[in-house]
Amino acid sequence: MRPTPALAVALAAMMLVSMTIGAASVDLVHAFGDPRTMLVLLESRLPRTLAVALTGAALAVAGVLIQALVRNRFVGPDTAGTAEGAALGLLAITILWPASPLWLRMVAASVSAMATTALFIAIIRRLPVREVMLVPIAGLVLSGVLGSVVTFIGWQTDLMQYIGTWLFSGEFSGVISGRYELLWIAGGAAVLAWFAADRFAIIGLGDQVATGLGLGTRAVLRLGLAVVAVVTAMVVTTVGMIPFVGLVVPNIVARIMGDNLRRTLPVVALSGAVLVMACDLAGRLVIHPYEVPAGLILGGVGSVLFLWLLYRRPRHG
Amino acid sequence: MIRIDGVSHRIGKAPILHDITTHLPEGRLTALIGPNGAGKSTLLRLIGRLEPLQQGRVSVAGRDIAATPTEDLARVMAILGQQTSIASRLRLSELVGFGRWPHHRGRPTAHDHARVAEALEAFALTPMADRFLDEVSGGQAQRAHIAMAFAQDTDWLLLDEPLNNLDMAHARALMGRLRDLVDRQGRSVGLVVHEINYAAAWADHVIAMKDGRIVAEGSANEVLTEDVLSDLYDAPIAVASHQGRPLVLHHV
Numbered sequence: 001m002r003p004t005p006a007l008a009v010a011l012a013a014m015m016l017v018s019m020t021i022g023a024a025s026v027d028l029v030h031a032f033g034d035p036r037t038m039l040v041l042l043e044s045r046l047p048r049t050l051a052v053a054l055t056g057a058a059l060a061v062a063g064v065l066i067q068a069l070v071r072n073r074f075v076g077p078d079t080a081g082t083a084e085g086a087a088l089g090l091l092a093i094t095i096l097w098p099a100s101p102l103w104l105r106m107v108a109a110s111v112s113a114m115a116t117t118a119l120f121i122a123i124i125r126r127l128p129v130r131e132v133m134l135v136p137i138a139g140l141v142l143s144g145v146l147g148s149v150v151t152f153i154g155w156q157t158d159l160m161q162y163i164g165t166w167l168f169s170g171e172f173s174g175v176i177s178g179r180y181e182l183l184w185i186a187g188g189a190a191v192l193a194w195f196a197a198d199r200f201a202i203i204g205l206g207d208q209v210a211t212g213l214g215l216g217t218r219a220v221l222r223l224g225l226a227v228v229a230v231v232t233a234m235v236v237t238t239v240g241m242i243p244f245v246g247l248v249v250p251n252i253v254a255r256i257m258g259d260n261l262r263r264t265l266p267v268v269a270l271s272g273a274v275l276v277m278a279c280d281l282a283g284r285l286v287i288h289p290y291e292v293p294a295g296l297i298l299g300g301v302g303s304v305l306f307l308w309l310l311y312r313r314p315r316h317g
Numbered sequence: 318m319i320r321i322d323g324v325s326h327r328i329g330k331a332p333i334l335h336d337i338t339t340h341l342p343e344g345r346l347t348a349l350i351g352p353n354g355a356g357k358s359t360l361l362r363l364i365g366r367l368e369p370l371q372q373g374r375v376s377v378a379g380r381d382i383a384a385t386p387t388e389d390l391a392r393v394m395a396i397l398g399q400q401t402s403i404a405s406r407l408r409l410s411e412l413v414g415f416g417r418w419p420h421h422r423g424r425p426t427a428h429d430h431a432r433v434a435e436a437l438e439a440f441a442l443t444p445m446a447d448r449f450l451d452e453v454s455g456g457q458a459q460r461a462h463i464a465m466a467f468a469q470d471t472d473w474l475l476l477d478e479p480l481n482n483l484d485m486a487h488a489r490a491l492m493g494r495l496r497d498l499v500d501r502q503g504r505s506v507g508l509v510v511h512e513i514n515y516a517a518a519w520a521d522h523v524i525a526m527k528d529g530r531i532v533a534e535g536s537a538n539e540v541l542t543e544d545v546l547s548d549l550y551d552a553p554i555a556v557a558s559h560q561g562r563p564l565v566l567h568h569v
Binding site for chain 1: 365366367386387388389390391392395396397398401403404405406407408411412415416418419422423449462465466469
């Protein structure tokens with residue numbers, strides 16, 4: 001079975017299920033005649049469903065890009081200082097200009113996320129290439145340091161509640177129409193990445209090969225950083241960071257299909273959407289009509305998948 | 318022709334190249350030889366703009382490499398640096414396919430596909446074209462990288478130690494293939510080679526380097542003499558003759 005149609009069908013089915021699950025029971029068949037049902041669907045269920053799919057797809061694509069840029073499979077946007085960078089930018093703009101418009105906050109979050117991810121790349125370029133495991137460790141250390149700066153500032157300025165929604169336990173229960181649309185920007189950034197898929201695949205082969213093929217490596221690096229930062233910043237601000245998607249999905253797809261990104265990016269995006277959708281559905285069903293955050297479920301599922309990947313590929317990093 | 322004019326290079330404080338002025342003739346197979354640390358690879362990498370030029374000028378077929386856009390250079394010269402292990406999981410056909418990227422920039426035509434098939438065939442990779450890079454041997458991966466440079470189909474082909482990891486038969490086949498490129502298609506090839514007899518048997522032009530300077534240059538018969546080689550490698554080296562070309566007896 002070809003992966004793309006199979007995943008598309010799975011995603012569509014899960015999105016349909018997602019439309020029907022919730023505290024208020026709705027009847028999809030007779031929805032058009034019932035204004036109350038339509039209200040629930042259009043204002044709450046559909047936005048939530050789209051938010052979940054967009055988040056999963058965009059984070060998975062961002063994961064592929066950061067892995068190609070650093071040439072290491074054990075990093076993701078959640079372990080490269082990106083999410084903490086976005087939080088730092090949001091925190092700065094909230095403190096410096098509390099009445100700032102939304103677009104400016106997004107710009108601040110994206111620029112700051114890009115800066116901290118660039119810092120991560122600058123650090124790991126100085127590490128010995130053969131030490132594959134130093135890269136994720138450096139990412140975790142940098143994320144930890146940045147996270148503690150964010151927490152310290154948040155503590156001092158009484159903004160801890162915000163930080164909690166950005167960095168810990170990403171979840172979708174707060175998503176309603178008008179409060180998720182930024183995720184379309186994340187989705188758009190991921191689509192943009194697909195147009196440059198060859199460039200990212202070539203950069204993954206090393207600077208030497210990329211230069212030999214006439215690719216301006218700095219421009220590709222900047223584009224990749226911008227996509228990763230924008231995706232992460234949008235996710236952090238709207239639903240909070242979702243762990244592991246950007247780490248495990250690219251690994252699983254690369255194992256099966258390889259790294260020809262023009263072919264694999266659509267599969268990566270669909271798989272990311274399916275994974276997060278499954279975790280969100282599970283979170284909504286386990287203690288129905290109450291909810292467990294999707295991020296929490298993913299933390300569990302993702303860490304098991306990640307351990308499995310670590311043990312399955314002993315030869316290459 | 319590749320002109321190198323007053324090129325000096327340092328890595329940190331260590332001088333690697335001292336004021337090198339030379340040329341690689343067009344329509345010839347040029348071999349760079351010399352002991353470890355002579356600066357051969359650095360010189361080749363500077364020509365191929367894999368390292369930024371610190372001092373001096375390099376021009377390839379009349380184009381100053383510092384002033385020519387890198388994507389234009391990629392259609393004039395292909396360079397293969399020394400292999401580093403890569404984590405990327407590409408099929409061999411996909412890797413070789415990227416050799417066409419400077420020409421199609423993402424939109425391969427039938428001509429590009431034909432060229433890729435040709436390059437895979439030329440390096441005996443067709444049977445394993447669908448295997449992933451991390452599932453083939455070092456020599457097969459090396460051949461795939463050479464095939465990628467080959468598929469780039471440029472007037473100049475620069476290879477840094479292409480014989481690494483290759484067995485005797487494949488090494489000889491590669492040299493024959495390069496010879497063919499020069500003789501039949503009028504291309505120009507420059508390569509760094511350690512096994513000196515490959516230079517002796519196949520090269521038109523030899524540049525001998527030591528301690529960042531050029532010690533001798535000229536035809537294989539002119540450069541690969543007992544005096545030059547003994548001095549170059551600081552070891553007594555005998556040179557015999559085989560079918561009119563030098564045969565270096567460095568192993569005895």
